[in-house]
Amino acid sequence: MAIDTFELMTATFSQMLPALKNILSKAEANCALRNIDPKVMLTGRIAPDMFDFTRQVQIATDQVKGGMARLAGAEVPSWPDDESSFGDLAARIDKALAFMSGFTPDQYDGAETRKIELKFPKASFEFQGREYLLGFVLPNFYFHMTTAYAILRHNGVEIGKQDFLGG
């Protein structure tokens, strides 16, 4: 059994991103119900030196953008990271889904050996495509998805595992 890279990414993102969008709308409704300023939830953190909720959603969607583009050998667009409401974050999720839809399976021929280079302020990483997808894109995607979920749960939003899994 082998799973096509394109299919692996699109199946994953198509299940998880709409689930995250649904979670956002539950969080927004919960803020209204409890009379909580949405900003409180959007800037919530698990630890003072971890990113806040907004940034978690941004980085989760960045994995979609980066994974789809880099493995196809395409340019990774820069998105402004200026979201400041649940609605803005929902729009960013839509943007990631639309970006994903712009690619086709044939763009991933030979992607497993494509050289992928990631440059961060403090470090650079070089991967082969397969390693980048399994060892970087997926763990990071799920890390930030789950941390976003955890911030809401910690703040009393009524969501459960099934909301996370979606599908």
Next chain:
Amino acid sequence: MAIDTFELMTATFSQMLPALKNILSKAEANCALRNIDPKVMLTGRIAPDMFDFTRQVQIATDQVKGGMARLAGAEVPSWPDDESSFGDLAARIDKALAFMSGFTPDQYDGAETRKIELKFPKASFEFQGREYLLGFVLPNFYFHMTTAYAILRHNGVEIGKQDFLGG
């Protein structure tokens, strides 16, 4: 580009489980340093109605056991869930890695269409193999891995994203 199921699972688990083991040892050392009873950390939670740290590690390793066995059409063994220390949890991670090593790539021929049935007290789920792996095993594995990490971060253990990613 296509990725073999066996390879997808073993590459993922071989990177993430040793990373989790390393995180456990950092958490244990942190408890000693701050004179905190390890039980406090092992029973820590992100929300009162979420599972504690110990259970998160148990369920993460259950995905390894369930994914490897079910997709090979093998019996899923029952493990007692009686871990009560960081050492016990490290041993459970080793057990999951050893279990994984007992399988070979050829056992996953045709696994993508294998019918997988999951029975829980409140619900049953039926999947095809591919859907079970991408839509259940991987999201659940990463969900519980990340929640375990988040509980430690919330409790002040000095770990970072690179510890989570391992590799």
